[in-house]
Amino acid sequence: MSLLPSRFIYVCLHFLVLYFQLQESQQTAPDFRFIIENHTKHPDELSRKQTRSYQLYSRTTGKHVQILGKKINANGDDGSKYALLVVETETFGSRIRIQGKESGYYICMNKNGKIIGKLNGLNQECVFVEEFLENNYTALVSAKYKGWYLGFNRKGRPKKGSRTTQTQQEVHFMKRPRQGKVDPLEEFRFTPVTKRTRRARRLKFNPKTN
Numbered sequence: 001m002s003l004l005p006s007r008f009i010y011v012c013l014h015f016l017v018l019y020f021q022l023q024e025s026q027q028t029a030p031d032f033r034f035i036i037e038n039h040t041k042h043p044d045e046l047s048r049k050q051t052r053s054y055q056l057y058s059r060t061t062g063k064h065v066q067i068l069g070k071k072i073n074a075n076g077d078d079g080s081k082y083a084l085l086v087v088e089t090e091t092f093g094s095r096i097r098i099q100g101k102e103s104g105y106y107i108c109m110n111k112n113g114k115i116i117g118k119l120n121g122l123n124q125e126c127v128f129v130e131e132f133l134e135n136n137y138t139a140l141v142s143a144k145y146k147g148w149y150l151g152f153n154r155k156g157r158p159k160k161g162s163r164t165t166q167t168q169q170e171v172h173f174m175k176r177p178r179q180g181k182v183d184p185l186e187e188f189r190f191t192p193v194t195k196r197t198r199r200a201r202r203l204k205f206n207p208k209t210n
Helices: 003-025 032-041 195-204
Strands: 051-058 064-067 072-076 085-089 095-100 106-109 115-118 128-132 138-142 173-176
Touching (some): 138 173
Antiparallel strands (some): 051 064, 051 085, 064 072, 095 106, 106 115, 128 138
């Protein structure tokens, strides 16, 4: 009979532990989306920036975005020096700045929604957010003017941001390496290739092992 009190105490303690665990699980979990959104709104110097070089193919014109200086259009030929872009991520998110490698000008959008080129790309008007679409295209929305996209009409002329939406073909782009470029390692500098990887490839294709 002496075992009954101790067993009763054990059961009570067990239920008490379960109660506290249930209380902890009901507490609101941190909203990491909110944290990321607020971090990307305020650029810092601690995040690892990444620089890439590629062309931006326009779905509307079938050609490439080119930065001639203050003027920007989507009539660039494949391999044109003005169509080669230098793209730098601003933070760990998808916020980027797009600069013409030849002209040195940045793609920017002013308060009227007009697409212009600027030599100083530090202004928030020159920052765009990449949106990856289900059709494998990419849309670029202004980081400062929400809902305004980078877009070009069929003649390759820039569209006003206030007249664009994500579903329009005019705002759909595809990243393409510059003409004749096949090695992606230079485009994405932080992709490592180790000695072990090379050795594994040699062993895989060694005819003596087959």
